[in-house]
Amino acid sequence: MKTRDRIIEASLELFNEQGERNVTTNHIAAHLGISPGNLYYHFRNKHEIISELFERYAAQVEGFLQRPTGRGMTMDDKAFYLEALLQGMWQYRFIHRDLEQILESDSALATRYRQFARTALSSAQQIYQGFADAGILRITPAIAETLAINGLIMLTAWVRFVATVSEPGQAITPAMLRRGVLQLVQLESPWVSDAYRAELDQLLARLDVPFAVIVPKINSEPEMA
């Protein structure tokens, strides 16, 4: 692998595991066993690495978040989107955890993010409308818009929500993200047509993760002495 790509991969790994703000370019160079000078030859600073990672994330999401053309949508499409969203959240979870701080310190990235978020909103709305056109969801265009907005907020805020309510220092796990996707599906579940209810229930059952994985039950039954 080229050094440039190795830097990107190592940065993603370290950002995800330790949080972006705890990882410096020196850490990344040391992790790869290269000199800081070699790293700076490829990236002038950490912002440039983060921008590149964001572009990869955005390209991935914009790649799959498309309404298919030339055919009606099916419940398999729904399973596909959810799986792809889960993968993106997990693979780039540092972006979801630190989004505000990352955008705060890089106004060019904030502009890029704004464009990405608006594209994602518009695509999500078209996808919900696609499910309506296929008879899977019984919704108006106004509800498709509301679902797209609530869905985007849910997905972008989930990792931080988990971080603020779970025990301090608790690591983000795939199960926690699956619960986030379950919350997303619950947004639309009341709108599903009767003919597709059983299929949706199967999807929900596959995602089922109790909320106690995030917030352990605190007031459990006292043990009998």
Place this chain on the structure above:
Amino acid sequence: MKTRDRIIEASLELFNEQGERNVTTNHIAAHLGISPGNLYYHFRNKHEIISELFERYAAQVEGFLQRPTGRGMTMDDKAFYLEALLQGMWQYRFIHRDLEQILESDSALATRYRQFARTALSSAQQIYQGFADAGILRITPAIAETLAINGLIMLTAWVRFVATVSEPGQAITPAMLRRGVLQLVQLESPWVSDAYRAELDQLLARLDVPFAVIVPKINSEPEMA
């Protein structure tokens, strides 16, 4: 008013208008026409002011976010909660805009926030269950839990969502927050019993704010020359 209270009120005003991170204790003292020394006599640092503001916010929310006892719930309760949530969001909007950064730099406040969020989740779930018991919502306890979680995320993430997708430097307006509360009501609207549908539609109509107040339509029709 006592100096201590004047400091709190002025800090809230400045934080809300300029963002917490752009306001120092020196700004606050200058705004009040008092010496920095006088301010430090009351608060050792900005963290202490923020903690006090958070306690006031938490006390306000915990005060109204309660299921009434000894009577069934009505649609008037729903209007009451929404109005109170809107007021809290507006009055303490700096907390909503900068939550992560505030908690990041003060671990005692992060612990306090965790407790607040868990209490709010539990209260919200009981309130949704109250609407179910009154026949207003047709939901199971599992759906009440999902609604409470999605509702808390929506409300706490809304101001930051607006900040990341709207035009740079655009101020937060009451209309933007009203749209957030509309999104919250949409979460539960499909679960409303037929008998209460008309009343809910009235509530939704009162909150109606087009999404274009947040993200202006970019691709509007080109004018004919």
